[in-house]
Amino acid sequence: NEHGLETILVTRSSTHITVPCLVTVPDLNVTLHYPPILEQSGITWDNKQGWSIPRPIIDSATMLIGFHCAATLGGKDYRSTNYLIHNAGSQVYDVKLFPEDPVELMVGEALTLNCTASVEFNTGVDMQWSYPGKQTNSYVEIKPHREPLSHATEVVSILTIHTVNVTDSGPYFCNVTSMDRTQTQQTQVIVHE
Amino acid sequence: AYLNLDILKSIESEWRKTRCMPREVCIDVGREFGAPTNIFYKPPCVSVYRCGGCCHSEDKQCRNISTGYLSKTLFEITVPITQGTRPVTISVANHTQCSCLSKL
Amino acid sequence: AYLNLDILKSIESEWRKTRCMPREVCIDVGREFGAPTNIFYKPPCVSVYRCGGCCHSEDKQCRNISTGYLSKTLFEITVPITQGTRPVTISVANHTQCSCLSKL
Numbered sequence: 109n110e111h112g113l114e115t116i117l118v119t120r121s122s123t124h125i126t127v128p129c130l131v132t133v134p135d136l137n138v139t140l141h142y143p144p145i146l147e148q149s150g151i152t153w154d155n156k157q158g159w160s161i162p163r164p165i166i167d168s169a170t171m172l173i174g175f176h177c178a179a180t181l182g183g184k185d186y187r188s189t190n191y192l193i194h195n196a197g198s199q200v201y202d203v204k205l206f207p208e209d210p211v212e213l214m215v216g217e218a219l220t221l222n223c224t225a226s227v228e229f230n231t232g233v234d235m236q237w238s239y240p241g242k243q244t245n246s247y248v249e250i251k252p253h254r255e256p257l258s259h260a261t262e263v264v265s266i267l268t269i270h271t272v273n274v275t276d277s278g279p280y281f282c283n284v285t286s287m288d289r290t291q292t293q294q295t296q297v298i299v300h301e
Numbered sequence: 302a303y304l305n306l307d308i309l310k311s312i313e314s315e316w317r318k319t320r321c322m323p324r325e326v327c328i329d330v331g332r333e334f335g336a337p338t339n340i341f342y343k344p345p346c347v348s349v350y351r352c353g354g355c356c357h358s359e360d361k362q363c364r365n366i367s368t369g370y371l372s373k374t375l376f377e378i379t380v381p382i383t384q385g386t387r388p389v390t391i392s393v394a395n396h397t398q399c400s401c402l403s404k405l
Numbered sequence: 406a407y408l409n410l411d412i413l414k415s416i417e418s419e420w421r422k423t424r425c426m427p428r429e430v431c432i433d434v435g436r437e438f439g440a441p442t443n444i445f446y447k448p449p450c451v452s453v454y455r456c457g458g459c460c461h462s463e464d465k466q467c468r469n470i471s472t473g474y475l476s477k478t479l480f481e482i483t484v485p486i487t488q489g490t491r492p493v494t495i496s497v498a499n500h501t502q503c504s505c506l507s508k509l
Binding site for chain 3: 329355
């Protein structure tokens with residue numbers, strides 16, 4: 109990209125990572141540069157795909173940056189962009205919105221809704237709220253949080269309205285969007301005069 | 302009976318090593334800044350100094366009495382990846398002086 | 406476009422500083438050993454090395470893969486004070502090698 113950096117995704121099922129240095133001269137001697145890693149065997153070159161690195165080598169690397177390819181042709185040095193490797197998950201296991209029952213409040217009280225999703229490790233999710241006061245009410249606080257647990261990561265978005273108004277009554281939706289889909293949970297809020 | 306000086310010296314040394322002072326720690330950037338749940342940082346942590354160590358009374362706690370800020374450059378990955386990866390510079394609190402302050 | 410090498414160097418340096426390795430920490434002796442609630446230690450903490458730092462994936466955690474033990478001498482105060490104060494020697498775990506191990 110414009111920063112001279114490409115991101116290579118590693119999913120849980122990946123057995124290898126390919127650094128996609130492609131060349132137009134099939135028998136060109138292309139070297140792979142990478143951060144200090146323990147084990148080098150098993151790294152292979154394919155002039156149609158690039159350098160292939162076995163997953164265990166990536167997992168044992170201290171850092172996942174500084175990967176790039178270099179070659180010399182006609183006395184001139186060539187260098188690829190820099191590659192950053194990122195472990196990425198994709199699964200959203202479940203989404204919950206607390207409290208699950210309808211919420212009844214008096215004008216002036218505080219409303220707190222907690223949207224929690226359990227996701228596969230390293231899964232990035234965009235958590236967005238839709239609610240009656242979204243356009244008008246600027247006194248809404250939304251706090252995200254990510255907590256890797258023992259078997260999955262818990263992602264949370266907490267919506268707080270410190271002093272509710274009658275116009276804050278209505279349906280509240282939490283939309284959780286991952287790479288491939290969006291899941292939504294909803295609850296009802298009723299504010300009495 | 303007199304206290305063995307070697308014991309006294311080793312205890313004094315341990316007390317000095319565990320006193321309340323700025324200590325190097327790893328701070329998870331996403332958590333420190335409450336980043337959205339679709340953003341990852343590379344590296345995920347930065348190294349700064351924060352007050353740590355032990356006070357010799359339960360009503361005291363080791364707190365910073367002076368703080369600076371360090372600039373750190375990281376890569377920020379936004380998912381979905383199509384939004385790309387970019388270097389960002391953040392400013393992280395770095396404790397420079399600590400003291401055992403009263404909790405009450 | 407090429408990535409600014411200074412940015413790359415500073416990011417690599419930060420990544421090395423925050424890697425999973427043995428780090429000096431202060432351990433509260435009473436809490437570490439589950440001491441009775443009428444016993445106090447002086448100093449209350451000891452300095453040992455424990456694995457700490459950040460792994461580059463949420464499914465990994467920084468854990469010790471080899472551990473030694475350090476002897477530490479402290480004063481132990483038992484309340485009521487009539488029972489007196491005495492030097493005691495304890496053996497505390499000291500992590501010597503760490504690795505980012507899979508949680509699964």
